[in-house]
Amino acid sequence: MNQHVTRTIKEKFPEYVTDSHAFRGDETVVIKREALLEVAGYLRDGLGFEFLMDLTAVDYPGREERFEMVYHFFSLSANLRLRLKAPVGGQNPVIASLTPLWSGANWFEREVYDMFGIKFEGHPDLRRILMYDTFEGHPLRRDYPLDKRQPRLPHRD
Amino acid sequence: MGTKNAELPKNWSVEDLGEGRMILNMGPSHPAMHGIVRILLTVEGERVAEADVEIGYLHRGFEKTCENVTYNQVIPYTDRLNYVSPFINNAGFSLAVEKLLDIETPERCKYLRVIMSELGRLQDHLTCIGANAMEQGAFTVYFYLINARECLYRLTDAVSGGRVTPAYTRIGGVTGDLPPDFRAGTAEAFRKVRKNLGDADKLLTRNRIFVDRMRGTGVISKQDAIALSFTGPVLRACGVPYDVRKAAPYLVYDRFDFTVPVGGSGDNYDRYLVRMEEMNQSMRIVEQALAQIPEGPIRHPDFNVSLPAKEEVYGNIEALMAHFKLTFEGVKPPAGEVYQAVEGGNGELGYYVVSDGSGKPYRVRVRPPCFPLVAGLSKLIKGGYIADIISTFGMINMIGGELER
Structure with missing residues (x-):
């Protein structure tokens, strides 16, 4: 349906696109993480994807680059959807923030930082959002035990 | 209201609060904060100068829980979103x-x-x-x-x-x-x-x-x-x-x-x-x-997807086996990932589900419609009267269950 979008991105950024597929009709493009801002900017300004619908991450501990950032874009004018994925790895996983392009990325990225510990370069206010400040670890990482307990917060005067 | 540092948002301090401004703490337990949300307001008289919205009081680890149950067992949890x-x-x-x-x-x-x-x-x-x-x-x-x-x-x-x-x-x-x-x-x-x-x-x-x-x-x-x-x-x-x-x-x-x-x-x-x-x-x-x-x-009709009827289970070995396997192992979608959006009460409710081929989802991500709305709340209320927060917050229709999952 919207294969031409995938093709356009591949032609525009041949050195950054590492993979693409359309499982069950969901067009997906995998890019290198350093190209994120450039590709996302092109999606918004060049291809008319004005909505950043969702932004999340998935943890694959077995992979060389452990995390995968997943972005869902939507174009209202063309009624198209596109999924952009970018692997992030290393001891200190970090990727560019999309807040300069979409102000709505702010909280989505805070949630990913809170749940996965991925840092966002250029984020104006990166701090935990759902968990409390003294919480240790990142609960949605696969190696965070389901039944782990953490001490309750001390009462504040 | 207060000026202690512990009550201020992370990136603020009393020193640079500004002349004539005051910190007002709205919520987390406030009759108009449906559920529990805290808004830290900096006010100038009756006007909102700055607002920091703090959520997380109702976080239950929905997405983490989903990774540890079968697909059908996720459904009762989704009730508790919105x-x-x-x-x-x-x-x-x-x-x-x-x-x-x-x-x-x-x-x-x-x-x-x-x-x-x-x-x-x-x-x-x-x-x-x-x-x-x-x-x-x-x-x-x-x-x-x-x-x-x-x-x-x-x-x-x-x-x-x-x-x-x-x-x-x-x-x-x-x-x-x-x-x-x-x-x-x-x-x-x-x-x-x-x-x-x-x-x-x-x-x-x-x-x-x-x-x-x-x-x-x-x-x-x-x-x-x-x-x-x-x-x-x-x-x-x-x-x-x-x-x-x-x-x-x-x-x-x-x-x-x-x-x-x-x-x-x-x-x-x-x-x-x-x-x-x-x-x-x-x-x-x-x-x-x-x-x-x-x-x-x-x-x-496929027994690999939905439970057979009870009469079948008691009278037919195929159905009995299917019942057992579905109950204990669950539905097993092929490995892959999908994003499905539906129109929820507050907007686009999206599910991003990743399967690794087993009976439990590898990852379930919910795009809650009111998460971006509450993220934009501070922009909506800035510059307005304190009293207008009530109507704006009400019309955002924040639902704690889906906001914080």
Whole structure:
């Protein structure tokens, strides 16, 4: 349906696109993480994807680059959807923030930082959002035990 | 109110608060903060200068829990996302997993899901407008609308066996068919809903006090709303006609005649008008669906997807094995990932499900419609009066369950 979008991105950024597929009709493009801002900017300004619908991450501990950032874009004018994925790895996983392009990325990225510990370069206010400040670890990482307990917060005067 | 550093947001300090400004702590336990949200306000007199919205008081680890249960066991958890319109959450999650499995549910099941989803939307909007009217002093309207909602709760309760947590869908089907008197019950309930909505309309829409508090408060422009990923009634009130039911019709939404109301000014009053009209459209959809609904099965026939009937289980070894395997191991979609969006009460409700081929989801991500809305709340209330926070927050229709999962 919207294969031409995938093709356009591949032609525009041949050195950054590492993979693409359309499982069950969901067009997906995998890019290198350093190209994120450039590709996302092109999606918004060049291809008319004005909505950043969702932004999340998935943890694959077995992979060389452990995390995968997943972005869902939507174009209202063309009624198209596109999924952009970018692997992030290393001891200190970090990727560019999309807040300069979409102000709505702010909280989505805070949630990913809170749940996965991925840092966002250029984020104006990166701090935990759902968990409390003294919480240790990142609960949605696969190696965070389901039944782990953490001490309750001390009462504040 | 206070000046202790412990009560200030992270990046603020008393030193650079500014002359004549004051910190005001709204919530987390405040009658108008439906559920628990804390807004740290910096005010200049009656005006909001800065606002920091703090959430997380209702976080239950929904996404983490989902990774450790089978697909069908996720469905009761989805009830607790938007607990005012649980049917939409149920349907959305089932649709996502069915997309992974690449199966279609029987026609009758699709119609049932549409009917229940629209009743859920009605319940959602009735609660939103009723509660908001109450907070602005129109207590009568609250009772009118909550009475109407009660009629709908009785209807959905008769179908699913639950008022707030129905867990109505299963992967590949729904739990039960319509009771025999459902058509008559719907006609009766809709008469009541229409009457009460008409009364509420007379009491609110041209009411001087209500209009003064809603018109021109919580304004956002079309561009800002899109940049903030707003969807649903709040986006449509800005004049953007985006509705998932029209943009990407799922289930059988392409077979109904309904319109998507849009506003123009992007203020609270338009959000109220959009919601009022959406309820009329939802009732039209339900009536058309009831006229069109075909007879037939309500569950997918494949034993690898949905549980066989009890008679089959007790009389047939294949069905017994399927029952055992489905109960203990669950449905096993092929490895892959899908994103399925449905139109929730507050906007686009998206499920991003990753499967590794086992009986448990590898990752379930919910795109809660009110998360971006609450993220944009500080922008909506900045510059306005403290009192306007109530109407803006009410019209955002924050639902703690889906916001914090």
